[in-house]
Amino acid sequence: MIWKTAWKNVWRNKGRSLVVISSVTVGIFAGVFSVALMNGLIAQRINDALNEEVSHIQITSKDFRINNDPRLVIGKPEETLSKIRSVNGVMAISERTIITGMANTAGKSAGVQITGIDPEMEKKVFTVNKKIIPGTGDYFEKESKLSLVLIGKELAKDLNIIRYSVDTATLIRLKEKGLPEKIISKLVPLIGKRFSNEKQFIKEMKTVYSAGEALKYGLIIRKEAWSFREGSRLTLTFLDKDNNQVGAIFRLTGLYDIANSMFEKNTVFIRNSDLKKLTGISENDYHQLTVRLSNVDQTDEIADILAQKLPDLEVMTWKKIQPDLAMMTDMVSQFYLIFGIIILAALAFGIINTMLMVVLERTRELGMLTAIGMNKKRVFSMIMLESVFLSLIGAVVGMIISYILVRITGNTGINLAQAAEGFEALGYSAIVYPKISAGFFGIVTILIIITGILSSIYPALKALKLNPVEAIRAE
Amino acid sequence: MKVVEIKNASKIYNESEVQVNAVNGVTLDFQEAEFAAIVGPSGSGKTTLLNLIGGLDNPTSGEIIIDGTNLAKLKSSELIDFRMRNIGFVFQAYNLIPVLTAKENVEFIMNLQKWSRKERDERTFELLKAVGLFERANSRPAKMSGGQQQRIAVARALASRPKFVLADEPTANLDSKSAATLLEIMEKLNHEEKITFIFSTHDARVVKMAHRVITLEDGKVVSDDVRE
Numbered sequence: 001m002i003w004k005t006a007w008k009n010v011w012r013n014k015g016r017s018l019v020v021i022s023s024v025t026v027g028i029f030a031g032v033f034s035v036a037l038m039n040g041l042i043a044q045r046i047n048d049a050l051n052e053e054v055s056h057i058q059i060t061s062k063d064f065r066i067n068n069d070p071r072l073v074i075g076k077p078e079e080t081l082s083k084i085r086s087v088n089g090v091m092a093i094s095e096r097t098i099i100t101g102m103a104n105t106a107g108k109s110a111g112v113q114i115t116g117i118d119p120e121m122e123k124k125v126f127t128v129n130k131k132i133i134p135g136t137g138d139y140f141e142k143e144s145k146l147s148l149v150l151i152g153k154e155l156a157k158d159l160n161i162i163r164y165s166v167d168t169a170t171l172i173r174l175k176e177k178g179l180p181e182k183i184i185s186k187l188v189p190l191i192g193k194r195f196s197n198e199k200q201f202i203k204e205m206k207t208v209y210s211a212g213e214a215l216k217y218g219l220i221i222r223k224e225a226w227s228f229r230e231g232s233r234l235t236l237t238f239l240d241k242d243n244n245q246v247g248a249i250f251r252l253t254g255l256y257d258i259a260n261s262m263f264e265k266n267t268v269f270i271r272n273s274d275l276k277k278l279t280g281i282s283e284n285d286y287h288q289l290t291v292r293l294s295n296v297d298q299t300d301e302i303a304d305i306l307a308q309k310l311p312d313l314e315v316m317t318w319k320k321i322q323p324d325l326a327m328m329t330d331m332v333s334q335f336y337l338i339f340g341i342i343i344l345a346a347l348a349f350g351i352i353n354t355m356l357m358v359v360l361e362r363t364r365e366l367g368m369l370t371a372i373g374m375n376k377k378r379v380f381s382m383i384m385l386e387s388v389f390l391s392l393i394g395a396v397v398g399m400i401i402s403y404i405l406v407r408i409t410g411n412t413g414i415n416l417a418q419a420a421e422g423f424e425a426l427g428y429s430a431i432v433y434p435k436i437s438a439g440f441f442g443i444v445t446i447l448i449i450i451t452g453i454l455s456s457i458y459p460a461l462k463a464l465k466l467n468p469v470e471a472i473r474a475e
Numbered sequence: 476m477k478v479v480e481i482k483n484a485s486k487i488y489n490e491s492e493v494q495v496n497a498v499n500g501v502t503l504d505f506q507e508a509e510f511a512a513i514v515g516p517s518g519s520g521k522t523t524l525l526n527l528i529g530g531l532d533n534p535t536s537g538e539i540i541i542d543g544t545n546l547a548k549l550k551s552s553e554l555i556d557f558r559m560r561n562i563g564f565v566f567q568a569y570n571l572i573p574v575l576t577a578k579e580n581v582e583f584i585m586n587l588q589k590w591s592r593k594e595r596d597e598r599t600f601e602l603l604k605a606v607g608l609f610e611r612a613n614s615r616p617a618k619m620s621g622g623q624q625q626r627i628a629v630a631r632a633l634a635s636r637p638k639f640v641l642a643d644e645p646t647a648n649l650d651s652k653s654a655a656t657l658l659e660i661m662e663k664l665n666h667e668e669k670i671t672f673i674f675s676t677h678d679a680r681v682v683k684m685a686h687r688v689i690t691l692e693d694g695k696v697v698s699d700d701v702r703e
Contacts, residue, residue, distance in 0.1 A: 001579075001582075001583065001586035001587070004575075004579075005572065005574065005575065008574035008575065009574055011574070012573065012574050364568070364570065365570065365572065365573075368564075368566065368570040369572075370555065371529070371531055371558065371564055372558065372559065372563075372564050372583075372584060372631075373555055373556065373558045373559020373560070373584060373587060374555070374559075374587060375552060375555045375556065375559075376552065376555075378587070468531050469526050469531045469532050472566060472570070
């Protein structure tokens with residue numbers, strides 16, 4: 001009967017209850033969806049980093065990571081490889097040769113890490129081969145007289161390999177992308193002009209668009225207006241293992257586009273054989289072995305085994321190579337906690353306020369209930385249940401809305417195009433796929449019930465202090 | 476058999492540093508199945524005396540003994556439980572729980588006493604029939620007239636078969652027809668259920684129907700007439 005009465009009391013003042021329920025709904029939705037968004041962002045960042053940048057474990061000669069000395073190669077490579085392959089859980093290994101150098105075009109140059117790879121091995125460890133921008137070439141598929149190089153889109157921009165121009169085909173593509181006619185028509189004066197780099201194109205766009213339009217549509221227009229001349233060449237210069245400067249002309253095999261624009265700017269890939277030939281590094285020597293595991297959760301365990309088997313080498317897990325990624329997970333947990341406390345505190349004050357009004361309005365009724373024999377425990381329970389019902393209804397509605405939206409956006413993704421450049425500079429994809437675990441909803445439900453109970457204590461104590469004789473007389 | 480014994484009970488309030496003797500040395504007994512009215516002018520102490528008998532207030536001196544139990548000896552929680560099991564209350568302003576139906580209001584105390592559903596249903600429908608509101612079992616108080624609400628309040632007071640029912644000005648907010656109906660019902664239930672009814676009232680109709688009329692003035696009993 002107490003449960004039934006408390007439930008019915010929630011709906012006594014529907015307007016007020018709905019306001020409280022709505023505020024709980026909005027609060028819970030904001031909290032849950034933000035967490036889902038952050039989860040998605042972090043999961044994607046970690047996933048991208050593992051698939052495109054670091055893999056699960058990297059093995060190098062000791063001190064190579066600090067010195068980058070080309071002479072610090074992995075000795076006895078065959079023996080090392082067989083030791084690694086013998087560990088259960090190792091899925092694939094890629095052998096890499098790594099040199100620091102410069103990439104140069106006619107007018108531009110940039111410092112880069114030149115990574116020598118075996119494309120077939122690399123495909124088993126990384127997914128960069130799937131990130132080749134359509135129309136820019138391929139992943140070391142074609143044969144060429146010149147050595148081939150794969151570079152990132154951002155480096156191509158820096159080296160002025162990507163050019164910008166607007167033609168009628170560009171306008172048609174923008175129309176297909178759903179850009180308003182008014183925005184497309186403003187590009188007409190730019191038809192026929194060519195821009196050797198992105199900066200010039202952005203500068204020109206500012207002459208035809210307002211700041212708001214440029215912010216909203218700039219990225220889409222730039223994506224459709226850039227062009228790349230297949231077969232472009234660039235020169236890579238670096239020091240060989242004897243510290244002599246060497247250089248060679250490379251033909252671009254393609255451009256890769258991953259979420260991390262810094263990685264795109266800094267990393268170029270060439271074949272191991274080409275790099276070894278130029279640097280004088282022995283055919284069997286490598287600087288780095290990148291290891292992909294069948295289960296990322298086994299990283300620490302397998303790294304320990306490998307470290308024991310390879311005491312002369314440095315075995316690094318992705319968490320140690322990119323500590324920011326591992327730290328991010330811990331930091332975000334703290335962030336969730338603080339965010340949760342703020343939301344729940346705000347909800348608690350709303351509920352306390354409402355329940356105090358309830359006690360004030362129902363003074364006579366509460367006095368009557370005490371008079372006819374409802375004891376303090378039951379009065380307390382009734383007030384507490386009303387608080388819990390109010391919070392729980394809002395929470396359930398908020399969680400249902402969040403769940404539906406997370407399911408939808410988890411599939412479609414949320415395109416944060418306006419902030420894309422900033423995101424990509426930090427290694428995050430501009431399209432975020434929110435995700436959340438079922439367990440999180442359970443935690444939220446428990447926290448909401450606790451908040452409801454705690455919020456009811458003060459109003460319930462007020463109710464318990466009522467003197468039935470005075471309360472019954474109250475107007 | 477004595478249901479209520481009041482022994483030299485007094486209640487003194489301190490209002491603005493002035494002592495008010497709301498009840499002043501009252502000694503009274505109420506027997507089983509009595510239908511008694513406490514009358515007197517405003518401020519004579521009627522409601523205070525009912526509050527003392529109902530255990531809602533403590534006497535400054537004297538004793539209130541209900542069915543052999545001295546209320547002063549009970550702890551606060553025991554007193555609430557004692558009220559639930561032994562005393563029915565009817566208030567001037569009906570004081571039904573607005574979110575519950577007539578049936579739910581009547582069975583509220585039986586629920587608190589953990590009666591079985593079958594027992595509750597039998598007793599609730601018996602009382603709803605007795606007060607003539609069986610058809611309104613599923614109506615909420617807001618959909619009923621004042622007279623009907625007060626009849627539900629009477630049914631609620633009697634639901635768990637208390638030792639006695641205290642009714643503070645039960646007809647004060649009712650028109651004459653509703654008041655007459657209510658009084659007839661209460662008298663009938665008093666007769667059938669053998670439950671003592673003690674009213675405080677200004678209403679001449681109630682006084683006329685009462686079997687015993689106790690008159691208070693300045694907190695003292697000035698007359699106690701038992702009618703045959």
